[in-house]
Amino acid sequence: MNTVLIATANKGKAREFETLFTPLGYQIKTLLDYPDAIDVEETGTTFEENAVLKAETISKQYNVMTIADDSGLIVDALNGEPGVYSARYAGEEKDDEANIDKVLEKLKDVPKDKRTAHFHCTLAVARPGDKTITVTGQCEGTITKERIGTNGFGYDPIFWVEDKKRTLAQLDQDEKNEISHRGNAIKLLAIMLPTLVK
Ligand SMILES: O=c1nc[nH]c2c1ncn2[C@H]1C[C@H](O)[C@@H](COP(=O)(O)OP(=O)(O)OP(=O)(O)O)O1
């Protein structure tokens, strides 16, 4: 089985990549398997810049094809915040609960019909001696008034998906992958993957 390295240290993402890649016939490894991996500073101002930075740094370090994911929540009533700063919205220590609290607090006077948002995911594929490619995916929803559900990670408990009449944190992993920003990006990537993996 082909092994693909995903340059993420996020356990929630790692789990999703595993359920998405296994049926495609790829085993995945993540930075959780590589404790000596460079801790890439996300200095970019776009998802694309950060995804490329993470993928290329780790691909160069280990001389293997590497996929990186940069993603985040874009809330319309907050002019696109937290956006590329989603992971560090409430501080550098990357605290999902504090991040959710900050979004709910900022939206406390915003009515239901103005709480529209979407998740964005950019995936970058870096290969030794080859041009880096990127794909993107999105997922539309609204921000709830409080947490609902316990599955998933990050902002999932406050992200309502109207088609499912549930939050992302109330979906199981396969249901989330079907509609999520990450699932949508990987669907695009899956078509190209056989030509990229050596
Ligand atoms: O499906 C998702 N469901 C809920 N929240 C999500 C999702 N996808 C991204 N998010 C949030 C989590 C984090 O606050 C930020 C990603 O930040 P991002 O820099 O891409 O990831 P990270 O620092 O956690 O791990 P890493 O850079 O090692 O991949 O957006």
Ligand SMILES: [Mg+2]
């Ligand atoms: Mg990050």
